[in-house]
Amino acid sequence: MSAIVTLITGILFGLGLAFSEMTNPAVVIGFLGIFGNWNPSLLIVMASAIAVGMLGYIIKNKQIKPLLSNKWQVPSLRHIDSKLIIGSVLFGIGWGLSGYCPGPGLTALINNPAEGFYFISALIIGSGLHYFQARSGLK
Known part of the structure; x- marks a missing residue:
């Protein structure tokens, strides 16, 4: 089951990268180049990533242990x-x-x-x- 969840998570991550054009270095450099032709579209990607991370911590704080593991693996x-x-x-x-x-x-x-x-x-x-x-x- 863990392998299936990992595969699905990886596919979703890859689709997110492709859909947001994070796989296109020109788009990324356009976002990072704030003094040139700045492309702010990746702000949505970053905001989405922060929201997913926050959701993960909310779930972690409400459950004693994860569904597919014995303990949470959080950086110490x-x-x-x-x-x-x-x-x-x-x-x-x-x-x-x-x-x-x-x-x-x-x-x-x-x-x-x-x-x-x-x-x-x-x-x-x-x-x-x-x-x-x-x-x-x-x-």
Whole structure:
């Protein structure tokens, strides 16, 4: 049952990305470029995402445990640290320069294979570097 719910959730997420044109880097860059030809259409996408997230927390607070798991899996970290700030800055720079974040980047492998390949390759290399840096204990 969990796999079916995960599949349905993934399909809904993908349809939402496609319908909102989050898979089109030109639309994303148009939204992020507030000093040029700004395209505010993605405000609806962000507002919808916030609403869904809030709904999730309302449901979590009303139920003792989730329907398909033994416990809620909510991040326990409650403070802002340098890793969060650096990661957020790097994510924002990458998103602003390329117009892709991980979900739409995967769709680019089909929609725009050349850009998708470079984006996903950089994503894998960056994730690998972080993994090995974290395992080695380097700061």
